[in-house]
Amino acid sequence: MGLGSALDFTLEEARDRARDARRALAEGRDPLAEKRARKAERAAAEARTITFERAARAYFEIHADGWKNAKNRAQFLSTLETYAFPFIGELACADIERGDVLRALEPIWAGKTETASRVRQRIEKVLDWAAVRGYRSGNNPAAWKGNLEHELIRPSKIAQVRKFAALPWAEMPIFIPQLRAREGVAARALEFTILTAARTGEVTGARWDEIDFEQKTWIVPAGRVKMKREHRVPLSDRALEVLRACPREDGNPHVFIGGRKGAPISNMAMGTLLKRMNRDDVTVHGFRSTFRDWAAERTNYQNHIVEMALAHVVKGVEAHYRRGDLLDRRRRLMTEWAIYCDRVPASDNVTSIRPANRI
DSSP states (O other), rough: OOOOTTSSSSSHHHHHHHHHHHHHHHHOOOOHHHHHHHHHHHHHHTTTBBBBBHHHHHHHHHGGGOOOOOHHHHHHHHHHHTTTTTHHHHHGGGGHHHHHHHHHHHHTTSSSHHHHHHHHHHHHHHHHHHHHHTTTSSOOEEEEEEEGTTTTTOOHHOOOOOOOOOOGGGGGGHHHHHTSSSSSSHHHHHHHHHHOOHHHHHHHBBBBBEEEEEEEEEEEEESSSSTTTTEEEEOOHHHHHHHHOOOOOOOBBBBBBSSSSSSSOOOTTHHHHHTTTTTTOOOTTTHHHHHHHHHHHOOOHHHHHHHHHHTTTOOHHHHHOOOOOOHHHHHHHHHHHHHHSSSSSOTTTTTOOOOOOOO
16 A cells, blocks of 8 residues: 655655554554545545536537527627626536625626626526536525525616617618628628518528529528518518629538638627627617618508518417418518618708608
């Protein structure tokens, strides 16, 4: 039985360790077996210990493919890295208490309420996962009901949910030339997003096999549509021009290719482009509102046609009678939208007398 390295123990210490081993033998115990048992116990304890950061990354790897919303998938780790890891990242999941969670949440609870609420939910999920895996026991310190609801103000009482900042529809003919002057895939993707009034995830995930150039149609599969139903999008001539101008990559099925080989454009790319254009006053999703406002104020298209163009679920009595998707009418609507986006802005001393569009 080794007594340890001479570099670590003095001769006197080695004699003491040898004496303890002989005493164990005299008492009928096996000192070598006890040494191995202690080592195994330490290894088992270490195996049961996992830091919050390691647990969060493990949880993400397991569940990432199941999240259909690309934005939420991308934000899961980024928000934890920014707001949670600095406070509890290095703590063992078993040791995290309510006070630790509050240290992470309180600095942002009032100023970034929506983000803070999502961070809390993500911490709760990670700790629930850790409990199921045997890394911790007891109540979840990030749970809201019966726990943090007594420590923090309810998010709904702090601030109303903010709407996505949108470009006024009258400014669209000014914005589009500025956008077209930009190089890169993100600029083409954003113009396509505007022309189709689509959501970010629908566009970033677009694949060439979804595009029918002859029928001038883009079929978005149900998995990428919020209403969980296949959505046919009529493509204007300008939208088709944007597609034809997109670069292609061998083996990459995506329309808007990303920086990594075989990958689509990032869901953050268009938002980043707006920041580079110094347009912090608008959001990508807000262009859907721009389209909606334009349709309401400048056309006579019925509400349900515009709602279908936005891939919204038509509710009420209309839902029982509208079995089709009114593709032809929506095609005219989207064509007029493209024409409006492409129009030359009127000078300040000119008043438009163009009659309202009709169905």
